[in-house]
Amino acid sequence: DTAVSQTPKYLVTQMGNDKSIKCEQNLGHDTMYWYKQDSKKFLKIMFSYNNKELIINETVPNRFSPKSPDKAHLNLHINSLELGDSAVYFCASSQAGGGPYNEQFFGPGTRLTVL
Amino acid sequence: SQQGEEDPQALSIQEGENATMNCSYKTSINNLQWYRQNSGRGLVHLILIRSNEREKHSGRLRVTLDTSKKSSSLLITASRAADTASYFCATDQIQGAQKLVFGQGTRLTINP
Numbered sequence: 001d002t003a004v005s006q007t008p009k010y011l012v013t014q015m016g017n018d019k020s021i022k023c024e025q026n027l028g029h030d031t032m033y034w035y036k037q038d039s040k041k042f043l044k045i046m047f048s049y050n051n052k053e054l055i056i057n058e059t060v061p062n063r064f065s066p067k068s069p070d071k072a073h074l075n076l077h078i079n080s081l082e083l084g085d086s087a088v089y090f091c092a093s094s095q096a097g098g099g100p101y102n103e104q105f106f107g108p109g110t111r112l113t114v115l
Numbered sequence: 116s117q118q119g120e121e122d123p124q125a126l127s128i129q130e131g132e133n134a135t136m137n138c139s140y141k142t143s144i145n146n147l148q149w150y151r152q153n154s155g156r157g158l159v160h161l162i163l164i165r166s167n168e169r170e171k172h173s174g175r176l177r178v179t180l181d182t183s184k185k186s187s188s189l190l191i192t193a194s195r196a197a198d199t200a201s202y203f204c205a206t207d208q209i210q211g212a213q214k215l216v217f218g219q220g221t222r223l224t225i226n227p
Contacts, residue, residue, distance in 0.1 A: 004157075035217075041219055042219050043220075044217070045214060045215065090158070092158075103160040103163055104148075104160065104215060106158040107157050109155075109156070
């Protein structure tokens with residue numbers, strides 16, 4: 001069974017378009033995250049949600065809007081896509097936000113290419 | 116800002132040899148975690164070491180943590196071709212919400 005799944009795996013789109021990436025976890029975790037990994041493999045947190053509430057927003061442009069319909073899902077919607085948005089986006093989850101000893105489980109990633 | 120910095124950025128060794136990767140960080144932490152990323156895949160958690168621990172083992176993995184020097188090392192013994200991957204350290208900073216800050220990783224290549 002897939003623990004953290006993301007769709008789509010690949011996304012190629014034109015500049016200026018709006019797109020969404022979906023994430024689901026079946027681990028029963030309370031906290032979910034979105035990360036961006038750039039071409040140099042640098043992985044940076046974008047958002048964190050705990051029980052559907054936003055707890056971390058790392059100065060991400062407001063073109064990025066996460067939405068958590070329930071604690072098992074955290075979707076990422078991106079408006080007016082720019083070339084610099086091209087990256088691999090990873091969803092992750094962990095048992096409880098705020099806990100000091102929790103590992104995170106990552107999805108397989110979505111490679112976004114903006115042309 | 117980037118917290119963890121791995122050293123070296125790339126490492127190539129022969130199968131059977133030991134591989135050592137280092138990580139330095141800047142602020143106080145709850146714990147430090149190591150993750151592996153195979154090419155084109157997501158990250159997989161390897162091991163977590165708490166701030167009050169100095170050494171931890173898991174199979175062929177040995178992790179050390181020196182909070183006075185703000186550094187950690189990951190040792191993989193008796194390397195195998197399947198160990199070829201990128202390895203990232205991530206620090207769980209002391210603050211309300213859990214927030215992992217990743218370094219840029221060490222690209223490890225095991226030559227058969």
